[in-house]
Amino acid sequence: METTSEDNQEQSQDKKGCFECCIKCLGGVPYASLVATILCFSGVALFCGCGHVALTGTVTILENHFSKITSDHAMLTDVVQLMQYVIYGIASFFFLYGIILLAEGFYTTSAVKELHSEFKTTICGRCISGLFVFLTYILGVAWLGVFGFSAVPVFLFYNMWSTCAAMKSQMANLTSVDSICVDVRQYGIIPWNATPGKACGSTLSYICDSNEFYLSYHLYIVACAGAGATVIALIHFLMILAANWAYLKDASHMHAYQDIKLKEERELHDIQSRSKECLNSYS
Numbered sequence: 001m002e003t004t005s006e007d008n009q010e011q012s013q014d015k016k017g018c019f020e021c022c023i024k025c026l027g028g029v030p031y032a033s034l035v036a037t038i039l040c041f042s043g044v045a046l047f048c049g050c051g052h053v054a055l056t057g058t059v060t061i062l063e064n065h066f067s068k069i070t071s072d073h074a075m076l077t078d079v080v081q082l083m084q085y086v087i088y089g090i091a092s093f094f095f096l097y098g099i100i101l102l103a104e105g106f107y108t109t110s111a112v113k114e115l116h117s118e119f120k121t122t123i124c125g126r127c128i129s130g131l132f133v134f135l136t137y138i139l140g141v142a143w144l145g146v147f148g149f150s151a152v153p154v155f156l157f158y159n160m161w162s163t164c165a166a167m168k169s170q171m172a173n174l175t176s177v178d179s180i181c182v183d184v185r186q187y188g189i190i191p192w193n194a195t196p197g198k199a200c201g202s203t204l205s206y207i208c209d210s211n212e213f214y215l216s217y218h219l220y221i222v223a224c225a226g227a228g229a230t231v232i233a234l235i236h237f238l239m240i241l242a243a244n245w246a247y248l249k250d251a252s253h254m255h256a257y258q259d260i261k262l263k264e265e266r267e268l269h270d271i272q273s274r275s276k277e278c279l280n281s282y283s
Contacts, residue, residue, distance in 0.1 A: 035236070040098045042226070044098075046225065047087075057213075076190060140234040140238060150227045156184075178201035182198060
């Protein structure tokens with residue numbers, strides 16, 4: 001009976017130890033950095049994936065309906081290919097950068113959790129945290145520009161879609177359908193000498209009903225939303241990094257204060273012990 005009770009007590013202690021270990025591990029997880037990392041990965045994935053496919057669909061629409069001569073849109077094709085390569089670079093960079101920021105979040109969380117222990121932050125660690133704050137701020141401003149730029153194709157496709165919707169409305173019966181046109185040359189996408197350069201009437205209606213137009217339009221919307229999510233994630237990261245940097249700075253000041261206090265207490269203890277020895281020698 002005593003052996004059974006001892007075994008049960010050991011099992012309960014083991015379970016309690018595992019539970020406390022799990023709670024300690026969960027307490028060291030930087031949940032804010034984790035949420036920001038997931039949001040950043042999701043936004044970059046949506047922007048890069050949807051943007052890549054939408055650019056390909058846009059070139060197909062232009063080649064088939066607006067610029068049938070290859071030399072007229074050769075520059076546009078090169079620009080689209082360059083943007084697609086840039087998208088590959090953006091995806092790779094932010095995959096690594098998100099992991100680095102998450103690791104930095106684990107580091108600073110551990111530093112703050114062990115503020116009153118023997119763990120001490122270094123000047124190099126604080127400098128790296130400050131560097132991440134600056135770099136994330138620059139990337140946030142850059143992604144604001146990307147977000148605004150990604151709204152441009154959404155605006156262009158929306159204009160074309162609204163024109164097609166106007167053709168199908170009752171107001172279109174009052175005028176000739178063939179007089180309703182969309183000229184993409186006015187947006188600077190293709191040169192003015194491109195032929196035909198515009199689509200009218202049934203051709204325009206056919207473009208709006210095509211799978212390339214429908215897919216590209218909605219993919220541009222999702223890509224714009226992904227860019228907005230990335231901006232939000234970087235702002236979130238910026239707040240986290242600024243707070244962590246402040247915590248590390250306060251931790252370094254606290255450790256310096258504790259070291260000075262401990263040194264003074266030792267000096268005071270030495271002085272007291274020496275005075276006692278002097279008194280004892282006189283007595």
